[in-house]
Amino acid sequence: MTGVVRINCIASKMDRRSPSQRTAWVVVVLVLIYVCTTVVVRRTLLADREAAVWDFFQLWYSARVLFLEHRDPYDQQVAMEMQYALYGRAAEVSESQAAFYYPLPLLLLVAPLSVLPYSWAAAAWLTLLLATVAVAVLVAARDVGLRLSPPWAAALVVAVLAWFPVAWSITLGQVAAVLMLPLVIGLGGLLRGRYRLTGVCLALAALKPQLVYALLPAVCLWAAVNGRWDLLSFTVLSGLILTLAAGIFVPAWPIRFLDAVTRYAGVSPFAPPLQILLRDRLGLTIDWPWIAVSAFLGLGCLWLWRSAGADLARISYAVAMTLVVSTLSLPHIGMINQLVLLWPLMFALKEVSSTIQRGSVVALGFALAVVVFPWVVAATLDVSPSVPRYVVEHQAMSMYMPLLVGGVLVWQFVATSRRRPLKRWL
Numbered sequence: 001m002t003g004v005v006r007i008n009c010i011a012s013k014m015d016r017r018s019p020s021q022r023t024a025w026v027v028v029v030l031v032l033i034y035v036c037t038t039v040v041v042r043r044t045l046l047a048d049r050e051a052a053v054w055d056f057f058q059l060w061y062s063a064r065v066l067f068l069e070h071r072d073p074y075d076q077q078v079a080m081e082m083q084y085a086l087y088g089r090a091a092e093v094s095e096s097q098a099a100f101y102y103p104l105p106l107l108l109l110v111a112p113l114s115v116l117p118y119s120w121a122a123a124a125w126l127t128l129l130l131a132t133v134a135v136a137v138l139v140a141a142r143d144v145g146l147r148l149s150p151p152w153a154a155a156l157v158v159a160v161l162a163w164f165p166v167a168w169s170i171t172l173g174q175v176a177a178v179l180m181l182p183l184v185i186g187l188g189g190l191l192r193g194r195y196r197l198t199g200v201c202l203a204l205a206a207l208k209p210q211l212v213y214a215l216l217p218a219v220c221l222w223a224a225v226n227g228r229w230d231l232l233s234f235t236v237l238s239g240l241i242l243t244l245a246a247g248i249f250v251p252a253w254p255i256r257f258l259d260a261v262t263r264y265a266g267v268s269p270f271a272p273p274l275q276i277l278l279r280d281r282l283g284l285t286i287d288w289p290w291i292a293v294s295a296f297l298g299l300g301c302l303w304l305w306r307s308a309g310a311d312l313a314r315i316s317y318a319v320a321m322t323l324v325v326s327t328l329s330l331p332h333i334g335m336i337n338q339l340v341l342l343w344p345l346m347f348a349l350k351e352v353s354s355t356i357q358r359g360s361v362v363a364l365g366f367a368l369a370v371v372v373f374p375w376v377v378a379a380t381l382d383v384s385p386s387v388p389r390y391v392v393e394h395q396a397m398s399m400y401m402p403l404l405v406g407g408v409l410v411w412q413f414v415a416t417s418r419r420r421p422l423k424r425w426l
Helices: 002-015 019-046 054-067 076-087 106-115 118-143 150-162 164-172 176-192 195-205 215-225 229-247 253-267 273-281 288-308 312-329 336-355 359-379 389-397 400-419
Strands: none
Touching: 054 076, 054 106, 054 118, 054 164, 106 118, 106 229, 118 150, 118 164, 118 176, 118 336, 150 164, 150 359, 164 176, 164 336, 164 359, 176 195, 176 312, 176 336, 195 215, 195 229, 215 229, 215 288, 215 312, 229 253, 273 288, 273 312, 273 389, 288 312, 312 336, 312 400, 336 359, 336 400, 359 389, 359 400
């Protein structure tokens, strides 16, 4: 009995703690978990290997150049230094140019890791990637209305971590996997009417422009038409704050960034998947069919946003289709950046599982196909040593994922329209 009394006393003391004290303890526990996981990742995966996490190395090195050496990370000399660190020589035209092509405010997120040795910084970054992807999956599933028991939620997180774009993003240390979290949170805010949160999160997600190529202007246009001025103002204000904060270190960074984007467009091997489909699969050597189809799909997305109004279901559908169409039609979106399809994928799973007979079984089969199919295709590719594997994968596989997810969404739209006349969408 004495032991029970002591336990009850301890529990009652914990209950009497203020919310701020409980929050502080939660933060302390999370920090300890993060540090311990970072140590495990470093000891088991990285040790002291140099540049083991490829894409993150460029961010880490650029952050050190900016914050510790007070140099411009857009400078060609910095790119050459990174190339020699990665290749031991200058990069060839067919290889990744290992230059800093991102908006400068992105380095503000990496700044705390720039003071660490690379192996420790990379381990901490990998831990952050795993955590943000897991949280993004759960947040997206909740916001689209996908109700899962804890075991199924855990299984979904594991499946997404094994999904081709996500797995490669984590392996390479791609910042897109981190910025997916503010994107998902922002879309959840859009559905919940928390427009200021949406504006801030979309501005953060725009630090990886491929994530919001079409989505950001579409949401801003919808906000302007529907009078959501708080969403517009907070998007602009957040972008302005990020721009000015980075300008402290490189005042002319927007001009330097545009110059870097121009150089990246000249060396990027990532043609739009729709162009690859029409050119390589159907043999159309001219560009106007791809441009025409892309324009038609873009107009379809505009129609969805115009008809959405304040209807949450229609807004969700417009978001999902905009992300699918941008991934399918716009340039410089590699396989890794197709992780932006996470939100449309969650929405499609929810729609399938809730609207058809035995929907849960069909949704499970669809999810398995999405996860397994890209790896099967990748295993069958014949890769020449003279061509980087990611280029071959993009040419062979980039159209499958947006077509698969988009096909399910179109099928669901048609099925819904049969139950609800199309004129109600106008």
